[in-house]
Each structure stands twice: as C-alpha cells, then as structure tokens.
Amino acid sequence: MVSASSVEIRKVNKHYGTFHALKDIDLVIPPGKVTCLIGPSGSGKSTLLRCVNFLEEYDSGEVLIDGTMIGYEAPGKKMPGRKLREMRRSIGMVFQQFNLWPHMTARENVAEGLIRVRGLSKSEAHRRAADALAKVGLADKMANHPSRLSGGQQQRVAIARAIAMEPRLMLFDEPTSALDPELVGEVLNVMKTLASEGMTMVVVTHEMGFAAHVADQVVFMEKGELVGVDSPDRILHHPEDARIQSFLRTYHERNSF
Amino acid sequence: MSPEMLVDLLWKSLLQTLQMVAASGLLGSLIGLPIGIFLATSGKGELFPAPALNRAVGLIVNAARSTPFIILVVAIIPFTRLLTGTSIGTTAAIVPLTIATIPFFARLVEAAIREIDKGLIEAARAMGATPMQIVFKVLLAEARPAILLAFTMTIVSLIGYSAMVGAVGGGGLGDLGIRYGYQRFMPDVMLAVVVVLIVLVQLVQSAGDALARSFDKRNRKG
Ligand SMILES: Nc1ncnc2c1ncn2[C@@H]1O[C@H](COP(=O)(O)OP(=O)(O)O)[C@@H](O)[C@H]1O
Ligand SMILES: [Mg+2]
Numbered sequence: 001m002v003s004a005s006s007v008e009i010r011k012v013n014k015h016y017g018t019f020h021a022l023k024d025i026d027l028v029i030p031p032g033k034v035t036c037l038i039g040p041s042g043s044g045k046s047t048l049l050r051c052v053n054f055l056e057e058y059d060s061g062e063v064l065i066d067g068t069m070i071g072y073e074a075p076g077k078k079m080p081g082r083k084l085r086e087m088r089r090s091i092g093m094v095f096q097q098f099n100l101w102p103h104m105t106a107r108e109n110v111a112e113g114l115i116r117v118r119g120l121s122k123s124e125a126h127r128r129a130a131d132a133l134a135k136v137g138l139a140d141k142m143a144n145h146p147s148r149l150s151g152g153q154q155q156r157v158a159i160a161r162a163i164a165m166e167p168r169l170m171l172f173d174e175p176t177s178a179l180d181p182e183l184v185g186e187v188l189n190v191m192k193t194l195a196s197e198g199m200t201m202v203v204v205t206h207e208m209g210f211a212a213h214v215a216d217q218v219v220f221m222e223k224g225e226l227v228g229v230d231s232p233d234r235i236l237h238h239p240e241d242a243r244i245q246s247f248l249r250t251y252h253e254r255n256s257f
Numbered sequence: 258m259s260p261e262m263l264v265d266l267l268w269k270s271l272l273q274t275l276q277m278v279a280a281s282g283l284l285g286s287l288i289g290l291p292i293g294i295f296l297a298t299s300g301k302g303e304l305f306p307a308p309a310l311n312r313a314v315g316l317i318v319n320a321a322r323s324t325p326f327i328i329l330v331v332a333i334i335p336f337t338r339l340l341t342g343t344s345i346g347t348t349a350a351i352v353p354l355t356i357a358t359i360p361f362f363a364r365l366v367e368a369a370i371r372e373i374d375k376g377l378i379e380a381a382r383a384m385g386a387t388p389m390q391i392v393f394k395v396l397l398a399e400a401r402p403a404i405l406l407a408f409t410m411t412i413v414s415l416i417g418y419s420a421m422v423g424a425v426g427g428g429g430l431g432d433l434g435i436r437y438g439y440q441r442f443m444p445d446v447m448l449a450v451v452v453v454l455i456v457l458v459q460l461v462q463s464a465g466d467a468l469a470r471s472f473d474k475r476n477r478k479g
Pocket of ligand 2: 045046174204
C-alpha cells in the first residue's frame with residue numbers, strides 16, 4: 001500500500017452567502033487512521049469533508065494535505081487547476097448517492113479514471129479494475145451497468161473506483177445512508193478492510209456502531225462548529241458536552257424499539 | 258393535373274425540402290451544440306465560469322428564439338444575399354433556417370446537459386478529471402440519448418419551418434402546397450403535400466427515437 005496522507009485543518013471558515021457554515025474549524029487527521037464525523041443533519045459535516053478535496057471552497061484558513069495547502073497557493077490566491085487536479089488524484093471520494101456513471105458497466109466505471117486521469121492503457125486499466133472489483137467482492141458483476149446492481153453493490157463499485165486510483169486518503173460522505181438496512185453491512189465491511197490496511201479515512205456517518213468499532217477518533221459537529229474530537233469511547237460512551245449527550249439520546253431513542 | 262405530374266412535382270419538392278432540412282439541420286446543430294454546452298457550463302460556479310458572457314449569450318439566444326420565423330427570414334435578407342448571392346430559392350432558404358436552428362438546438366442541448374445529475378460531474382472532479390474530460394466523457398456521454406432526441410425534434414421543427422419558407426419562394430413542399438393547393442385552389446395537391454409531410458415527420462421521429470434508445474444504456478439489461 002502506498003503511504004497514507006495526513007490532513008491538517010486550521011481555522012477554516014466557510015460561508016454560503018451570509019450563512020456561516022463552518023466556524024473556525026481546527027482538526028488534525030492523522031495518517032493511516034479512521035476519523036468519523038458525526039453530528040446532526042445540517043451541522044456542516046459534508047461541507048467540511050468537501051473542503052478537504054476542495055469540492056467546496058473554504059473562505060479562510062488552511063486545509064493541508066501532507067503539509068501542502070489544497071485549493072490556494074497562498075491565502076486568497078487560488079491554486080492553478082492543474083495543480084489542484086494533481087492533488088485530487090491522491091484523494092478518493094465516495095458519495096451518499098454513489099454517483100456511478102450510468103452509461104458504463106461496473107468495470108468501465110472503475111477503469112475510466114485510470115485511463116483518463118492516470119493515463120493507463122485500456123488493457124492495464126481493465127485489469128486493475130477487475131482486481132479492484134474482486135477486492136470489494138464483485139468479480140461476478142463487472143459487466144453490469146449500475147441500473148442492474150443493488151445499492152450496496154453500486155456503493156462497492158464506487159469504492160472500487162476510488163481505491164483503484166491508489167489514493168492516500170479516502171473521504172466518505174454518508175456512504176450507507178442511501179442503502180436499505182440489510183445492505184449497509186456489506187459496504188461497512190469493505191470499509192473495515194480498507195481501514196485495516198492503513199488507509200487514512202474520513203467518514204461522515206450516522207452508523208454509530210461503525211464509529212465505535214472502527215474509528216480511531218470521532219469528531220462531533222453542530223451548527224458549523226467543531227464541538228469535540230476524541231476517542232470513540234469518550235465521545236460515544238462518555239460524552240461530557242451536553243450537545244453530544246443530547247444528540248446521542250435522540251439517536252438511541254430513534255434506534256430502539 | 259395528371260397523377261404523373263403530381264407525383265413528379267411532389268418528388269421534386271420533397272427533394273428540395275430534404276435538402277433544406279438536412280443542410281440547415283446539420284449546420285445549425287453543429288454550431289448550436291457548442292453554444293448549448295457553453296450555456297450549460299458557464300454559469301457561476303460551473304465548469305467554465307463566465308456568468309456575464311453566459312447571460313449575454315443567453316439573451317441573444319432568447320432574442321433569436323422569440324423572433325417569429327417569417328420576420329427572421331425577411332430581416333436577414335441582406336445577410337442571406339451576401340452569403341448565397343440571392344434571397345430567393347432553396348439555397349437561400351438554408352440561411353434563415355440555419356440561423357433559426359442554432360438557438361433552438363442550443364437551448365435543447367443546454368437542457369439535456371442540465372438534466373445530468375450534478376453528482377456525476379462531482380465524481381469526475383473529485384478524481385482529478387479536467388473540465389474538457391468532464392464535457393466529453395461525462396456530459397456528452399451521458400446526455401447523448403437526450404441530445405439525439407433534441408436533434409430529432411430540431412429536424413421535425415425544421416420540416417415545418419421549411420414549409421414556411423415556401424411562402425417567400427423558398428421552394429420545397431410548402432411552396433408546392435401554397436402555389437397549387439392555395440393559390441390555384443387544388444385541394445388534392447394540398448392534401449398530398451400534407452400527407453407527405455406527415456409521413457416524413459413520422460419517419461424522422463421513429464428513426465430518432467430508435468437511435469436514442471440504442472444509445473441509452475442506463476436501463477439496459479446487464
Ligand atoms: N450549496 C449550498 N448553498 C447554501 N447553503 C448550503 C449549501 N450547502 C450546504 N448548505 C448549508 O450549510 C449547512 C451545512 O450543510 P452540510 O455540510 O451539508 O451539513 P451536514 O452534512 O452536516 O448535514 C446546512 O445548513 C446547509 O443548508
Ligand atoms: Mg451531509
């Protein structure tokens with residue numbers, strides 16, 4: 001496995017118009033570890049995650065990938081597109097809605113980036129695509145178009161598409177939220193394997209079980225603020241902040257019967 | 258009029274119509290396609306952000322689209338004459354037909370591209386794809402069935418418009434219908450023209466639908 005990236009977020013702010021979506025966020029994401037972002041909906045988790053690969057442009061502060069700021073060359077001065085694309089090539093992203101390209105088969109979805117972005121030959125790209133799909137347990141579904149795959153299978157193709165590019169950092173934005181409950185496990189298992197191989201992972205999730213068992217650190221956000229960063233045990237089982245306690249209470253009430 | 262003569266006239270007019278429709282359809286779509294792509298990708302925060310130019314082009318496109326075709330034909334006569342050396346006849350008719358096609362097709366292409374799930378563009382951006390790769394490998398690839406349908410729709414409208422240029426001496430089926438069917442009051446000619454136009458539109462529509470379907474793999478098995 002290629003080396004894993006670290007991420008350092010310093011005093012990051014983001015506004016949508018007058019709405020302050022991220023407020024002075026400071027966070028260190030250590031290499032080879034799993035960081036889970038939790039918090040109520042609308043608290044800024046996706047926004048923060050998307051600042052890490054600059055899909056969302058932050059207004060101030062710094063997001064450093066292995067010490068290099070992404071998106072800006074200097075505060076206020078945008079990075080050239082070519083440089084930004086180069087940085088993005090080592091960052092994989094998995095979306096809630098999978099975002100597979102519908103006109104391509106599973107294998108073509110995985111191979112496309114290798115051909116276009118990494119410049120591999122078609123045959124080499126298809127060979128690697130087959131390997132990546134085998135790794136997520138979909139060796140027998142390579143020729144299927146996304147419309148012929150279950151949600152869980154589609155999300156595993158999306159993960160294969162990201163890891164085939166050999167990223168040093170993986171971002172997941174609620175990867176299981178669009179799935180039927182019985183399909184959540186297969187996706188989380190693939191993510192666990194990835195974590196055990198030492199990939200740096202940042203995961204926005206409502207799966208508290210995954211956060212408790214797989215995360216090295218859990219980050220709780222609310223109203224654009226980072227409320228707490230700590231071990232899963234201290235955030236999920238012994239939270240001190242009243243906002244975290246109240247969030248977890250709601251979560252448990254909703255998930256018990 | 259003898260049936261042989263009618264068939265002969267119909268055939269000649271049909272060829273003129275096909276010539277006008279094919280030339281202006283291809284030319285207009287070829288020019289309209291990049292304009293449509295530009296309109297769909299140059300808004301604020303999009304792939305090639307140029308909001309001011311986007312608005313300007315959008316305005317021109319709207320102006321061209323809201324100009325009644327028959328007025329467009331007359332208004333651009335000097336331009337038509339400059340290009341073709343004449344303002345009357347089939348070749349001259351291609352000029353206004355092409356100019357009417359450009360904004361029409363551009364808006365349809367824009368709509369087809371805007372239909373595409375933004376997530377598909379994001380997935381490519383996150384991977385480090387260039388804006389050009391996104392245009393060709395994501396936008397055009399995904400919108401291909403819709404663009405083919407848009408092209409079909411353009412051709413169908415052009416068949417109607419080309420019948421209108423008959424009124425200003427453009428030749429073609431419309432011209433035939435007006436000259437014989439209306440001015441000389443020969444309802445059988447008028448009827449024949451209408452039937453040929455209906456069959457033509459049906460054929461184009463069916464061919465376009467079939468082609469678009471064959472390119473649409475989203476719901477295909479496997
Ligand atoms: N493109 C946008 N324009 C305006 N407001 C936005 C946009 N994206 C997100 N927001 C707002 O920012 C806040 C944080 O959103 P988000 O990061 O998606 O929250 P979360 O992922 O925690 O549910 C929400 O209040 C949301 O409405
Ligand atoms: Mg979110």
